[in-house]
Amino acid sequence: MQNATQGATTLASDTRSDPPVKTKNRYDAMEWAGAFGDIGTLIPFVVAYITILGVDPLGLLFMFGVSKIAAGLYYKTPIPIQPMKAIGAAAVAGGISPAALFASGLTTGLFWLLIGMTGTIKVVARLATKPVVRGIMLGLGMSFVVEGIHRMVASPTLAAICLATTFVLLTNPKIPAMFVLLLIGVVAALIGNPALWGELTQVSIGFRLPQFGLHQIKWDDIVTGTLLFTLPQIPLTLGNAVVAIAAENNDLFPDRPVTEKTMCISQGIMNLVSPLFGGVPMCHGAGGMAGHVRFGARTGGSLVILGTIVIVIALFFSQSVAVIFKMFPPAVLGVILFLAGAELAVTVRDIGTKKSEFYVMVVVAGFAMWHMGVAFVVGVILDTALRKEWIRI
Numbered sequence: 001m002q003n004a005t006q007g008a009t010t011l012a013s014d015t016r017s018d019p020p021v022k023t024k025n026r027y028d029a030m031e032w033a034g035a036f037g038d039i040g041t042l043i044p045f046v047v048a049y050i051t052i053l054g055v056d057p058l059g060l061l062f063m064f065g066v067s068k069i070a071a072g073l074y075y076k077t078p079i080p081i082q083p084m085k086a087i088g089a090a091a092v093a094g095g096i097s098p099a100a101l102f103a104s105g106l107t108t109g110l111f112w113l114l115i116g117m118t119g120t121i122k123v124v125a126r127l128a129t130k131p132v133v134r135g136i137m138l139g140l141g142m143s144f145v146v147e148g149i150h151r152m153v154a155s156p157t158l159a160a161i162c163l164a165t166t167f168v169l170l171t172n173p174k175i176p177a178m179f180v181l182l183l184i185g186v187v188a189a190l191i192g193n194p195a196l197w198g199e200l201t202q203v204s205i206g207f208r209l210p211q212f213g214l215h216q217i218k219w220d221d222i223v224t225g226t227l228l229f230t231l232p233q234i235p236l237t238l239g240n241a242v243v244a245i246a247a248e249n250n251d252l253f254p255d256r257p258v259t260e261k262t263m264c265i266s267q268g269i270m271n272l273v274s275p276l277f278g279g280v281p282m283c284h285g286a287g288g289m290a291g292h293v294r295f296g297a298r299t300g301g302s303l304v305i306l307g308t309i310v311i312v313i314a315l316f317f318s319q320s321v322a323v324i325f326k327m328f329p330p331a332v333l334g335v336i337l338f339l340a341g342a343e344l345a346v347t348v349r350d351i352g353t354k355k356s357e358f359y360v361m362v363v364v365a366g367f368a369m370w371h372m373g374v375a376f377v378v379g380v381i382l383d384t385a386l387r388k389e390w391i392r393i
Contacts, residue, residue: 023076023255023256023299025072025073025076025300025301025304026298026301027301027305029176029296030173030176030296030298031296031301031305032176033176033177033178033295033296034292034293034295034297034298034302035302035303035305035306035309036178036295037178037288037290037292037293037294037295037296037297037302037340038080038291038292038306039328039333040144040148040333040337040340041082041085041287041288041291042064042082042083043325043328043333044333045083045088046064046083046321047322048088049280050321053091053097053098053101054098055098055101055280056098057318058210058278058314058315058318059210059211059213059277059314061310061313061314061318061321062210062278062310062311062314062315063270063273063278063280063282064081064279064282064307064310065307065308065309065310065314066307066311067081067270067274067279067307068080068081068304068307068310069303069304070270071266071300072299072300072301072302072304072307073300073304074300075256076256076299077249077253077289078289078292078293078298078299078302078303079245079249079258079284079289079303080285080288080289080291081288081307082241082283082284082287083282083283084108084236084237084280084282085236086229086232086233087104087229087230087232087280087281088281090232091104091229096228097221098278099216099217099218099221100220100221100225100229101229101281102217102221102225102278102279102280103222103226104228104229104230104233105225105271105281105282106217106222106225106272106275107222107225107230108229108233108237108267108271108281109269109271109274110268112264112265112267112271113264113268113272114268115264115268116261116262116268117265117268121242121264122261124243125242125243125246125260128376128380129383131351131356131357131358131364131379131383132361132364132379132380134347134351134361135348135360135361135362135367135375135379136243136244136365136375136376137247137248137286137345137347137348138344138348138361138362138364138365139364139365139366139367139369139372139375140239140240140244140286140287140344140368140372141287141290141341141342141343141347142341143287143368143369144287144341145345146341146369147334147337148334148336148339148340148341151331151333151334152331152335152338154330154334155188155192155330155331156331158184158188158329158331158332162185162331162335163335163338165180165184166181166335166339170339176295177295181332181335181336182332185327185329185332186328188329188332189326189327189329196323196326200323202320202323203320203323203324204320206316206318206319207316209315210277210278210314212277213278214275214276229281233281234373237283238372238373239373240283240286241263241267241286242263242264242267242284243260245258245263245284245285245286245289246259246260246262246263248290248344248347251347251350252289252347263284266284267283286344287340290340290344290347291336291337291343294343348361356393357383359386359393360379360383360386363379364376364378364379364382367379
C-alpha cells in the first residue's frame, strides 16, 4: 500500500512538470507493461460474451481495439475502454440474443451523446462534490480488491507467488512487474493444464474482416435492449465512467484534463459505432485507469499498444480467442484486479481531516460496493444535508 501511495505521488509530480504542448504518447517498456493493467476486467467479459451468448469474437475484439487506439491517440492518457459491467452481467445471466445486446449499445450511445452535447451532464456534475466522488472511487477500488481476492483464492499458492513478485517489482523500471506476472501466469497455465499444449497447436491463422450488422437488429431487440440493459447501466456509468474517471484523470494528469461532458460524448460515439460492426457496449472506467497506471502506463501509448494487439487477434486469430485467453489463469487476473483496486482506493487520501466529508466518503463507498447509482444519490443528499447543517454527526 505504501508503494502504491508513493507511486501515485510520484506520478502526480511527474505529470505536473510536463507542459501540455509537449505531451506525447510513449511506447516504451513501461507503457507496454501498463497496457495489460486492465485485462483483469476485459478477458472475463469477453470470454462470457463469446462462450455464453455466442457473440462473434471478430467484431467484439475489433471494436475494442479501434476504440482503445482512438482513446489513446485523442486523450494521451491511459483512459481505458471497458465492457459495460451491468449490461454484460445482465446479458450473460439472461441469455439474450446478440442482436438485443447490440441494440442496447446503440441506445446507450444515443443517451450519453445527447447528455453530453446538450450540457445536461454539467448539472449532474455540479452535485458531485469531492466527498461524493472520492466515495465512489473508494467503493469501486474496494470492489476490485474484493473481486480480485475471490479469484485469487481459487489458486492461493499461485496468487501468493504472483502478488509477492509483483510487489517486489512494482517500482522497478528495468523489470516491469506486468511482464513477469504474465510470464508466471503462462507457465502456471501450461503446467496446470497439460492439455493446453495440444490446444495451442490447433490455433490457426485466418484473416477475416468485420461485417456491417445493423440489419440484424429488429425493433423488438431495441425495446428489449433499452429496458433490460441500457436503463440499468446508466447510474453505474454516471458514477464510474463519467464522474470518477474525469476526477481520476485530472488528479493524475492535470496537464491533460478531461471533462464529464467529454467523457459522455466519447462514450456516446463509440457505442453508436461499435454495435454496427459486432461490438458490445463499452465505457471508460476509473478502475481500468488505475490498473494501467499501477503497472506503468503514463500516456495513451499503452492504449494504442493494447488496441493494436487486440485488433491483430481479432483479424487473424478470432477463431482461437478462447484458447489464447486460457493462458491467463483466474488467479493472475485476480492479482491484476486487486492491485488496480488498491491503486484506485489510495487516491482518496486527499480527502482531508474534516469529519463530515470523511463520513460522506465512507458512506458513499459502502453503497458504491453495492450499487453505483444509489451511492451517488445517497452521497449528494447526505453531503447537502451536512453542509446546510440540516443534520449533524
